[in-house]
Amino acid sequence: MNIPTIKDVAKAANVSVATVSRVLHNLSGYSNKTKLKVLQAVEELGYHPNAIARGLINKRTQTIGVLFPDVSSGFSSDILHGIEEVAHEKGFSVIVCNTAEEGKRTMKYLQVLREKQVDGVVFTSEVLKDEYYQALKEMGIPVVLVNTQSHKYMIPYVKVDDRQAAYQATAYLIQNGHREIAMISGTLGDTVAGTRVEGYRQVLEDHDIQFLESRVAYGDFRWESGRKAMELLLADAPPFTALFAASDEMAIGAMGAVFAKGMRIPDDLSIIGYDDLTLAKITFPPLTTVHQPLAQMGRLASDKLIALIENSQDVSSTIVSHHIVERQTVRSKG
Amino acid sequence: MNIPTIKDVAKAANVSVATVSRVLHNLSGYSNKTKLKVLQAVEELGYHPNAIARGLINKRTQTIGVLFPDVSSGFSSDILHGIEEVAHEKGFSVIVCNTAEEGKRTMKYLQVLREKQVDGVVFTSEVLKDEYYQALKEMGIPVVLVNTQSHKYMIPYVKVDDRQAAYQATAYLIQNGHREIAMISGTLGDTVAGTRVEGYRQVLEDHDIQFLESRVAYGDFRWESGRKAMELLLADAPPFTALFAASDEMAIGAMGAVFAKGMRIPDDLSIIGYDDLTLAKITFPPLTTVHQPLAQMGRLASDKLIALIENSQDVSSTIVSHHIVERQTVRSKG
DNA sequence: GATATTTACGTAAACGTTTACGTAAAATAA
DNA sequence: TTATTTTACGTAAACGTTTACGTAAATATC
Numbered sequence: 001m002n003i004p005t006i007k008d009v010a011k012a013a014n015v016s017v018a019t020v021s022r023v024l025h026n027l028s029g030y031s032n033k034t035k036l037k038v039l040q041a042v043e044e045l046g047y048h049p050n051a052i053a054r055g056l057i058n059k060r061t062q063t064i065g066v067l068f069p070d071v072s073s074g075f076s077s078d079i080l081h082g083i084e085e086v087a088h089e090k091g092f093s094v095i096v097c098n099t100a101e102e103g104k105r106t107m108k109y110l111q112v113l114r115e116k117q118v119d120g121v122v123f124t125s126e127v128l129k130d131e132y133y134q135a136l137k138e139m140g141i142p143v144v145l146v147n148t149q150s151h152k153y154m155i156p157y158v159k160v161d162d163r164q165a166a167y168q169a170t171a172y173l174i175q176n177g178h179r180e181i182a183m184i185s186g187t188l189g190d191t192v193a194g195t196r197v198e199g200y201r202q203v204l205e206d207h208d209i210q211f212l213e214s215r216v217a218y219g220d221f222r223w224e225s226g227r228k229a230m231e232l233l234l235a236d237a238p239p240f241t242a243l244f245a246a247s248d249e250m251a252i253g254a255m256g257a258v259f260a261k262g263m264r265i266p267d268d269l270s271i272i273g274y275d276d277l278t279l280a281k282i283t284f285p286p287l288t289t290v291h292q293p294l295a296q297m298g299r300l301a302s303d304k305l306i307a308l309i310e311n312s313q314d315v316s317s318t319i320v321s322h323h324i325v326e327r328q329t330v331r332s333k334g
Numbered sequence: 335m336n337i338p339t340i341k342d343v344a345k346a347a348n349v350s351v352a353t354v355s356r357v358l359h360n361l362s363g364y365s366n367k368t369k370l371k372v373l374q375a376v377e378e379l380g381y382h383p384n385a386i387a388r389g390l391i392n393k394r395t396q397t398i399g400v401l402f403p404d405v406s407s408g409f410s411s412d413i414l415h416g417i418e419e420v421a422h423e424k425g426f427s428v429i430v431c432n433t434a435e436e437g438k439r440t441m442k443y444l445q446v447l448r449e450k451q452v453d454g455v456v457f458t459s460e461v462l463k464d465e466y467y468q469a470l471k472e473m474g475i476p477v478v479l480v481n482t483q484s485h486k487y488m489i490p491y492v493k494v495d496d497r498q499a500a501y502q503a504t505a506y507l508i509q510n511g512h513r514e515i516a517m518i519s520g521t522l523g524d525t526v527a528g529t530r531v532e533g534y535r536q537v538l539e540d541h542d543i544q545f546l547e548s549r550v551a552y553g554d555f556r557w558e559s560g561r562k563a564m565e566l567l568l569a570d571a572p573p574f575t576a577l578f579a580a581s582d583e584m585a586i587g588a589m590g591a592v593f594a595k596g597m598r599i600p601d602d603l604s605i606i607g608y609d610d611l612t613l614a615k616i617t618f619p620p621l622t623t624v625h626q627p628l629a630q631m632g633r634l635a636s637d638k639l640i641a642l643i644e645n646s647q648d649v650s651s652t653i654v655s656h657h658i659v660e661r662q663t664v665r666s667k668g
Numbered sequence: 669g670a671t672a673t674t675t676a677c678g679t680a681a682a683c684g685t686t687t688a689c690g691t692a693a694a695a696t697a698a
Numbered sequence: 699t700t701a702t703t704t705t706a707c708g709t710a711a712a713c714g715t716t717t718a719c720g721t722a723a724a725t726a727t728c
Contacts, residue, residue: 003474005714016678021716029676046472051449052395053714055386057683063429063450072415072629074408074612081406084432093446095397095427098418112427115385116397138380140337223616252616259618278408282557282586283617284593295406339684350708355686363706387684391713 004045013041024049055117063093064305065113066122069101074249074277075294076124079146082298083122090306092119101126110135120305122146127191128153142308146301147292148192149317156308156315158301160292160322162192166199169272169290170244172324174207177333178242178270182215184229184254186246193221196246196274215240219250226253234261241333242270248277248289255283255329266331276325285328293320338379347375358383389451397427398639399447400456403435408583408611409628410458413480416632417456424640426453435460444469454639456480461525462487476642480635481626482526483651490642490649492635494626494656496526500533503606503624504578506658508541511667512576512604516549518563518588520580527555530580530608549574553584560587568595575667576604582611582623589617589663600665610659620661627654 006024010017015034022029023038030038041047055061066083068076080096087094095118097109110132113121121136124146133153136143145157173181183200186193197216204211215237219225226245233243234257245251251273258269265271265285273280273289280287297320307314340358344351349368356363357372364372375381389395400417402410414430421428429452431443444466447455455470458480467487470477479491507515517534520527531550538545549571553559560579567577568591579585585607592603599605599619607614607623614621631654641648 006716007714017715018679018717019677022677025716031676034676048445048448050390050451050714052386052389052451053683054716055683056384056390056685056714057716059683061386070415071418072408072411072612074406074411077406077408077411077414080411080430081404081432084405084430088432088443093429093450096414096418096430098415098422109422111382114382116427117384117386223612249616256616256618256620278406278557279613279616282583282590282613284590286590340686341684351685352687352709353707356707359686365706368706384684387713388686389713390684390715391686393713 004047005050006047008045009038009041009047012045013037059117060119060309061117062091063095063116063118064120064122064302064309065095065097065109065116065118066124067097067099067106067109067126068124069099069126071096071098074279075247075275078277078294079124079298079301082295082300083302084298085295086299086302087306090302092302092306099126103129103131106132107135110139114139119309120144122301122305124148128155142305144301144305144308146297154315156304157317158297158304158320159317161319162195163199163202165274165290165292165322166196166244166246167203168199168322168324169274170200170203171207172288173242173244173270173272173330174203174209176242176270176330179207179209180215180238180240181209181242181244182217182233182237182240184217184219184226184233184243184245184250186219186221186250188218193218193246200244212238214238219246219253221247221250223249223253226250227257228253230254230257234258240269242330243272245271245273248273248275248280248287251287251289251329252279252283255287266329270330272324272330280325281327288327288330289325290322291325292322296320338381339384340381342379343372343375343381346379347371393451394453394643395451396425397429397450397452398454398456398636398643399429399431399443399450399452400458401431401433401440401443401460402458403433403460405430405432408613409581409609412611412628413458413632413635416629416634417636418632419629420633420636421640424636426636426640433460437463437465440466441469444473448473453643454478456635456639458482462489476639478635478639478642480631488649490638491651492631492638492654493651495653496529497533497536499608499624499626499656500530500578500580501537502533502656502658503608504534504537506622507576507578507604507606507664508537508543510576510604510664513541513543514549514572514574515543515576515578516551516567516571516574518551518553518560518567518577518579518584520553520555520584522552527552527580534578546572548572553580553587555581555584557583557587560584561591562587564588564591568592574603576664577606579605579607582607582609582614582621585621585623585663586613586617589621600663604664606658606664614659615661619663622661622664623659624656625659626656630654 010020023035099106120142128150149157185197201211217229219229276289276291357369433440454476462484483491519531535545551563553563610623610625
């Protein structure tokens with residue numbers, strides 16, 4: 001018993017495949033009577049269209065590819081959730097790819113996506129290397145960037161203004177009376193990480209506070225690196241009363257290091273994070289942090305990508321708004 | 335300038351498409367000279383095979399579908415990571431679906447997956463309703479369950495032994511001298527949740543400790559429900575010195591409620607969780623919990639599914655091993 | 669009632685592959 | 699040398715759709 005095709009339906013309904021296709025697509029060109037016959041045949045045979053055959057002829061697969069450095073991170077999975085949500089609403093499926101930040105894997109994935117004829121690609125949280133760009137360009141399909149951007153190439157992106165967000169996060173600490181402020185940055189050399197320390201440095205200058213290289217430590221955005229960086233800072237840096245961590249994970253790692261020293265948060269040290277992962281509100285005390293609307297960013301990216309796929313000419317980018325969510329890790333000093 | 339097809343390559347290399355296909359697949363039936371000609375033409379034209387056309391004829395798409403109740407949870411995303419990893423290794427792509435635990439959405443996804451002709455499906459963390467099973471069965475493709483199982487239908491699954499794990503988690507508390515032990519269970523009515531309270535109940539009996547209905551509260555596995563359940567327990571339940579939470583998220587929610595009361599963990603109250611999410615090790619104090627090898631479960635599921643797709647007859651299930659990871663939320667009562 | 673238009677279809681090509689089958693030339697065997 | 703096998707291809711059908719084009723019948727127009 002083979003899977004019924006449109007031909008079987010046509011035969012059963014005593015019409016041509018063209019007619020079946022027409023009624024299935026609600027086009028015109030058939031009487032109500034034949035429509036009923038066809039629909040009944042579909043029902044009886046349990047016919048389901050084959051999207052592969054359809055894709056072959058339409059040159060559209062209704063599928064997009066999404067690349068993450070680490071799908072399992074709280075950060076990525078929120079974005080994925082958003083992307084998937086609107087993709088599904090709009091009739092697209094999403095293929096996930098985990099690049100593990102490896103160039104080779106990434107290129108492999110791009111090749112697979114090309115062969116699978118995806119209609120578009122979302123690329124997230126990593127710098128878009130030249131070779132990626134070339135591959136993507138050859139594929140001739142729209143791309144949107146999330147949480148990253150390319151200065152070299154003109155590609156629409158969705159992200160927050162990192163510099164400004166970092167500026168405001170640090171400013172928030174200053175407003176709360178802190179003047180000795182350390183920072184744990186993301187990977188040294190990474191562009192977004194870089195932008196964040198610029199923001200941090202800028203506020204300090206604007207408030208006539210001296211920027212001390214010795215008060216900034218570098219992690220890789222992940223929890224463990226935050227803990228280590230904090231241990232370093234606690235041991236070696238000039239004393240400080242507050243910390244800005246460039247990711248929530250690192251902030252929480254830092255909190256662990258602080259607690260381990262028997263210090264209290266925010267009594268002995270204030271901390272502000274960055275991201276507002278689900279994590280942030282469930283730690284104790286709940287983490288004050290700058291909120292990035294991750295799921296929303298995913299939704300916007302999906303939206304934009306699909307518009308592009310459907311021939312929109314609008315290649316604009318969007319800077320989504322961030323804001324500080326005040327929880328309980330920052331203490332106001334008198 | 336259109337995308338080159340196998341025909342273009344054939345023309346450029348002055349051979350037939352059949353020959354091109356043969357060299358591309360490393361079959362036999364061509365001289366070394368023509369092989370070189372073909373490869374060169376491929377190179378020059380920048381030809382890339384079209385997996386859609388291939389899928390149409392092979393009736394294989396090298397794609398699997400994966401259904402999650404919530405892709406963005408730390409739980410799901412670890413499983414996804416594992417699934418994706420081996421799928422990619424074995425030449426399969428994965429389409430993610432977020433059911434949001436809604437029957438209608440789930441059915442919609444199953445239909446999409448059917449139309450897209452996926453070769454297999456992984457279904458995770460939800461009970462497999464009859465209608466899902468029927469749809470899956472009609473599709474005629476292999477399915478594997480993760481973190482759930484069906485008593486009604488014969489479908490391979492990958493999960494831990496929940497009852498035993500719950501038994502051991504509670505036993506661990508008893509071994510540490512606790513006898514007044516509360517529990518926060520997952521959704522009342524859910525099978526896995528049910529199994530876990532059975533395990534809990536069983537140890538108590540085996541140690542001649544009276545099981546008190548009033549010492550078990552019900553959440554939905556998520557953080558907030560854990561906090562609420564703990565507040566309830568703290569207010570209404572007979573006093574207890576330890577808690578077994580059926581998920582790490584709930585355990586952490588409970589910790590928040592405890593801290594909010596000014597109590598200390600583990601000094602005033604011991605807590606053991608369940609899952610060992612990334613979360614667990616980064617809270618303070620780090621959470622003692624029962625480890626489920628989530629990524630590994632994903633890998634195993636992927637492995638099994640692909641074997642099934644490739645005609646393995648082995649429909650066995652696997653119970654993966656769990657173990658308690660001792661961190662700092664359980665105090666030994668002298 | 670003749671002509672023009674619209675409706676309701678059917679036919680067949682096309683999408684880009686894979687592969688069964690056929691065949692001429694080359695290699696081997698007798 | 700001739701007969702046989704093997705090699706190296708080419709031809710064409712098939713996968714399941716969509717859609718341009720054609721056409722007979724029905725309907726509308728005058």
